[in-house]
Amino acid sequence: MSTRWYPIYQRGNPQLRVFLPNFWMKLVRPHPKQLPNIVHFHCSMEMTKYDIKNYLEKIYEVPVVDVRTKINMGKFKKDVVKGYVIKEDDVKVAFVTLPKTMTFKYPDLFEKSINEEEEHAKSLDESKKNFRKYIDHNKSRPDIPSWFSI
Amino acid sequence: MHIIKLHRSLLKIKNAIPRYSTITALEESEYTETPEYPPILDMTREGKLLRRRQSFQSKIQELNTIEEKQIALNMPRYYGWQCIMLNNDKVPYNAMPLVQYYTRSHFIPVAKLPEAYNEIEQQASNILQEIKPQIEDAIAIELTDVERNFKFLQDKSIKMQQEDTITKCVVRQINRIIMNNLSDNLPHILSTQIDYDARHEAFWHIGGVDPPTTTVKWRKENKWPKSTHYESTDRPVQYIGSPILTLRNRHPLKPLIPYSEAENPAFKVDKFTTIPGSVGYFREFRHGTNIPGFWPGDIDEFGLLSYHGRGHILDRKTSFGEQDNIEALHCQAMKASFGWLLAQANYQGFTTFNDLTYPLVTQTVITNGKLWSLYAYQLNTIVMHNDTVDSNPKHNICFGTKPLQLYETIENGKVLGLNEDVLIMLLQFYMNAPVERDHAMKPYLGKDEKVIADIEDDNRRCWLEERYKYLVSNRPKHSLIPEVYLWEKIYKIQHNTRFFEAKRRPFERGINPFNRRLDDHISPYIPKVLREYPRSKKKFEATYYPEV
Numbered sequence: 001m002s003t004r005w006y007p008i009y010q011r012g013n014p015q016l017r018v019f020l021p022n023f024w025m026k027l028v029r030p031h032p033k034q035l036p037n038i039v040h041f042h043c044s045m046e047m048t049k050y051d052i053k054n055y056l057e058k059i060y061e062v063p064v065v066d067v068r069t070k071i072n073m074g075k076f077k078k079d080v081v082k083g084y085v086i087k088e089d090d091v092k093v094a095f096v097t098l099p100k101t102m103t104f105k106y107p108d109l110f111e112k113s114i115n116e117e118e119e120h121a122k123s124l125d126e127s128k129k130n131f132r133k134y135i136d137h138n139k140s141r142p143d144i145p146s147w148f149s150i
Numbered sequence: 151m152h153i154i155k156l157h158r159s160l161l162k163i164k165n166a167i168p169r170y171s172t173i174t175a176l177e178e179s180e181y182t183e184t185p186e187y188p189p190i191l192d193m194t195r196e197g198k199l200l201r202r203r204q205s206f207q208s209k210i211q212e213l214n215t216i217e218e219k220q221i222a223l224n225m226p227r228y229y230g231w232q233c234i235m236l237n238n239d240k241v242p243y244n245a246m247p248l249v250q251y252y253t254r255s256h257f258i259p260v261a262k263l264p265e266a267y268n269e270i271e272q273q274a275s276n277i278l279q280e281i282k283p284q285i286e287d288a289i290a291i292e293l294t295d296v297e298r299n300f301k302f303l304q305d306k307s308i309k310m311q312q313e314d315t316i317t318k319c320v321v322r323q324i325n326r327i328i329m330n331n332l333s334d335n336l337p338h339i340l341s342t343q344i345d346y347d348a349r350h351e352a353f354w355h356i357g358g359v360d361p362p363t364t365t366v367k368w369r370k371e372n373k374w375p376k377s378t379h380y381e382s383t384d385r386p387v388q389y390i391g392s393p394i395l396t397l398r399n400r401h402p403l404k405p406l407i408p409y410s411e412a413e414n415p416a417f418k419v420d421k422f423t424t425i426p427g428s429v430g431y432f433r434e435f436r437h438g439t440n441i442p443g444f445w446p447g448d449i450d451e452f453g454l455l456s457y458h459g460r461g462h463i464l465d466r467k468t469s470f471g472e473q474d475n476i477e478a479l480h481c482q483a484m485k486a487s488f489g490w491l492l493a494q495a496n497y498q499g500f501t502t503f504n505d506l507t508y509p510l511v512t513q514t515v516i517t518n519g520k521l522w523s524l525y526a527y528q529l530n531t532i533v534m535h536n537d538t539v540d541s542n543p544k545h546n547i548c549f550g551t552k553p554l555q556l557y558e559t560i561e562n563g564k565v566l567g568l569n570e571d572v573l574i575m576l577l578q579f580y581m582n583a584p585v586e587r588d589h590a591m592k593p594y595l596g597k598d599e600k601v602i603a604d605i606e607d608d609n610r611r612c613w614l615e616e617r618y619k620y621l622v623s624n625r626p627k628h629s630l631i632p633e634v635y636l637w638e639k640i641y642k643i644q645h646n647t648r649f650f651e652a653k654r655r656p657f658e659r660g661i662n663p664f665n666r667r668l669d670d671h672i673s674p675y676i677p678k679v680l681r682e683y684p685r686s687k688k689k690f691e692a693t694y695y696p697e698v
Contacts, residue, residue, distance in 0.1 A: 033360050033380075035428050037244070065469050066243050068430070076640050085645050095428075100244045100474075 003046055023047055025055060025094070029106050036103035041094040045071070052094045066097040203537065207503035209698040214596030215604070216446040216497055217618040218696040221668070223353065223438050223501060224621060225698050228666035229631055230437045231386035233353070234426045236485050238391030239462040241478035242430025243470050249481040251422035252356050252387055253488035254534050255527070255546045257480055264526060264549045266406045267578045274577040278570060281331045285573065286557075286565040288323040289519065292316065293560055310461035313518055317459045318394050320519035322346070325395055325457070328580050338399060338583045343450045345396045345443050350456075351622075352389040352489035353438030354502040357536030359385050360423050382423070384536045386438060389489035393456040396443055396490075401584035402452040403511040405528060407547065412509065412530035417545040435631070439622040442493035447601040451497055453490050455513045455579050458482060460521070476552060479516050479523050484548050487514045487527030495532055499595035505533040505542075507593055513579045521553040522572050524579065551575075610694045617695075632656060632663040669695040 002021030009015060023044050030040040043052060049067040056062040074088030098104060138146070191197065210222045224230070236252070250257060293316065302311050325344070333339045359382055361369075369379050411417075426432070442453065460482070463475050470478075491510045492502075500506050506529065514525040531544035558567030598604060602618065605611040634643070634657055641647045643657065656663050673690045681688065 031363060031428075033424060035424050038428055066430075066467065076644050078645060085640060085647070097243055 023051060023055060025052070027106075028093075036105070037098040037100055039096045039098065039104050041096060042091050043094050045090070045092050047092065047094075049094075052096065056096065062096075063099055063102070064096055065099055068095040068097075069093065070095075200537065206698055209696075210501055211504045211594050213696050213698075214599040215602045215614075216499060216595065216600065217602045217614060219499065219501055220438075220440060220496065221614075221618060221621060222696040222698045225668045225695065227437075227664070228668050228670055229627070229664055230435045230624075231353075231388075232433045232435055233386045233388035233438065234356075234431055235434050236387060236389045236431060236489075238350075238389070238458065238482060238486055238489070241462065241466075241481045243467075243474060244477075245429055245431070245481050246477045247420060247422045248426060248429050248431065249484050250419050252426075253484050253546065254419055254531060254544075255484045255488060255548045256417035256419055257484065257548050257550060260549050260551060262551075263524070263575055263578055264406050266404065267526075267575075267582065270578050270581045271574065274574045274581055275570070277331065277335075277577055277581075278573050281327055282568065282570070282573070284327045284331075285324055286568060288327060289320060289557065290560050290563050290565050292319045292323055293519065294563055307465050309464045312461075313464060314394075314459040314461040317461070317518050321394050321457045321517065324576075325397075328577065332577075332580055336581060336583065338401075339580065341450075342397050342399050342454060345398070347392055347394065348396050348443030348456075349441050350389070350391045350393060350396075350443055350486070350490050350493060351439040351441040352492040352496075353440055354387055354492060354532065355384040355535040356387050357384055357534060357539035358382050358421060358423060360425050362425055362427075382536060385426075388434075388436060388438060389485055389492075391458070391486050391489055393443075393458050393486065393490075396456040397454040397580075398443070398450045399452055399454055399584045400449050401586045403454060403513075403582060403584050405509045406511055406526055406549070407528065409509050409530065412528075412544040412547075414545075415543075417547060419545055436624050437621050439624065440493045440496035441622060442490055442497060446497055447603050451494060452510070452584060453494055453512045454582070454584060455515065456486060456490060458486055458514065458516045460516050460518050460523075479553060480525075480548075480550055483514045483516055483523065483525040483550055484527070486516075487512050487525060487548060488529065488546065491527065491529040492532055495529065499592045499600075500532060502532060502535060504594055505531055505544075508587065508589060508591075513582070515576065515579070516553075520556055522556055522576070523551055523553045524572075524575050525550040526579075609692065613692075613694045669693060 002023060004020070004022045006019050007013075007016060023046070025041045025043040025047075028040050028042050030038065034040075041052070043055075047055070049069055052067045052069070053064045056064050070093050072091050072093050074090050076085055076087050078084070079086050134146075138144070191201070206226075210219055213219050213222055234252075236249070241249075246257075249255075296319070298315070300308075300312060300315060302308050329339055329342075329344070361380065361383055365383070366379055442451075444451070460479060462482075463478060466475060466478065491512050495506055495510060510529040512527050512529075514527060516523045516525070526549045528547045530546050531542055533542055554569060554572045556569055556572050557565045560566070592600060596604075602611055602614045605614070634655075638655065638657075642655075653659060673693050676689060676691055
């Protein structure tokens with residue numbers, strides 16, 4: 001049951017043709033070793049197994065064979081400022097089974113950025129090297145400002 | 151005074167120690183012509199662990215009685231193993247690869263029974279003509295003329311219970327008719343025992359499966375080498391089933407295919423390494439039990455035929471599809487056949503660590519009265535723990551049919567469109583005669599002591615009997631299972647906020663309570679008045695756990 005209710009019709013009111021419950025589902029990276037036809041989701045706590053099945057079938061047209069859900073407890077953390085223990089929110093996890101002929105591979109979202117990162121690391125290395133060179137260069141002449149040079 | 155006493159006792163000790171004057175003789179025997187070296191042992195961590203496991207396995211093999219072996223299998227765990235539960239009437243979606251790997255069964259779909267049954271086919275069709283009208287009548291009466299008062303349980307669906315109850319009645323009737331008509335001609339039918347609603351349980355270890363995420367986490371925290379984080383471990387598996395009706399005899403059935411064929415690479419089963427939770431099989435703490443429907447010492451210890459209901463198919467979701475329902479039946483048959491045969495093999499002295507030396511065969515029927523699927527299963531190997539799962543070349547074989555319709559409809563109290571082929575196959579199962587084997591059936595059991603009832607020491611026999619029955623009853627423990635409370639996890643483990651308190655709980659002292667051994671407990675106290683006359687300092691009663 002969504003926490004948002006379908007407004008009960010009163011005579012004379014405009015009739016709503018569309019009703020959107022506040023349901024959401026988030027695709028998450030599965031465990032490292034998992035069957036290829038199982039997909040992991042985080043979803044809104046109010047969603048039942050039937051809701052999850054309908055959500056995927058009706059909106060995204062994904063064939064769903066079976067749904068298993070569990071509620072994972074949120075992590076306990078120390079408050080940075082006050083130091084007492086606080087708890088993160090719980091999360092509902094849905095394990096959705098697709099037909100056994102189908103496979104799902106979690107997409108590699110940051111494929112491009114790996115190259116970028118490498119480039120970044122390269123330039124950082126270079127600047128580090130230059131800095132070291134500069135330090136070595138000025139080792140023997142303390143008390144002289146950096147701009148005083150040929 | 152005291153010195154004299156000491157002197158006396160020293161003299162006594164002196165006399166007690168034997169003294170030899172044959173040192174030269176000893177020196178001679180020290181040398182041999184060819185040098186003899188002690189075996190070179192692998193002293194790495196893995197080598198030491200492997201030797202420890204092998205010694206445990208060989209100690210189980212050397213035990214004399216069936217029951218002691220069963221207790222020995224459970225010795226490492228006081229609170230029971232965390233078993234993967236394979237229930238007979240719960241088959242999740244796409245379970246076939248898992249079930250095949252866990253039971254090491256190669257499945258062969260067939261339309262007719264395998265070749266071994268061809269001889270008796272003609273005879274079966276002759277007999278069928280005699281009993282056909284009786285079977286038709288019995289089915290019609292059970293399905294239409296009987297008014298039933300169902301008593302439903304809460305934990306299973308009503309549809310399923312309704313179907314299973316009716317199936318039970320039909321199967322009992324058909325079995326009665328066949329047994330009565332065959333017992334005149336076939337001697338093995340007369341000596342066969344019938345069990346209703348038997349208790350079938352089997353326990354084994356499966357290797358080559360990914361470790362659970364908690365284990366991987368634990369390994370990372372305890373700084374195992376990186377290459378060993380995902381190493382597979384032995385996973386205990388427990389099968390639980392309750393057939394409607396079983397037949398058993400004192401001799402085993404003939405093998406369906408020669409035993410040498412078990413190593414045929416064509417029968418190889420694909421590996422299924424993913425954790426069983428991802429398919430829908432979950433874990434439970436319990437002691438491993440092997441029970442084939444009777445207690446050790448029964449004469450009729452080989453199964454011939456077992457009937458199972460298929461009401462659980464009604465409980466499956468429609469989204470699974472027809473094809474998966476048929477596969478679920480195959481899974482049920484493989485689990486039931488393997489489970490029953492493994493329990494029987496355990497009563498012959500084999501365990502999940504000591505492999506079978508000969509094949510065993512059983513026949514399984516899954517039915518709801520109208521649809522009948524027939525399976526013949528040959529058990530060739532039961533050793534599949536982590537050390538042997540890849541090196542063991544043997545596989546089990548299951549022949550199975552699709553669900554076949556016995557009749558079309560029942561109109562005006564008469565069965566229409568009876569399918570004789572199904573009944574012929576069923577009769578072939580009954581007429582397949584068990585034969586005495588000419589090899590040793592119980593190589594790993596003692597000569598005089600095969601079951602604990604053979605033990606002559608009264609105390610030991612009674613103690614073992616009581617301990618074994620209590621163990622396999624799997625009753626809840628008298629004290630609570632150790633637990634880390636949530637507040638402790640938050641305020642003691644995850645956040646060290648109570649550092650000033652005394653550290654008394656197991657997790658604070660670095661103890662894993664689940665590693666406790668079965669014999670790690672104090673035995674009952676003997677009150678002083680009951681101790682042996684004149685003076686006995688023995689405060690606690692003796693225990694007779696097998697030494698493994």
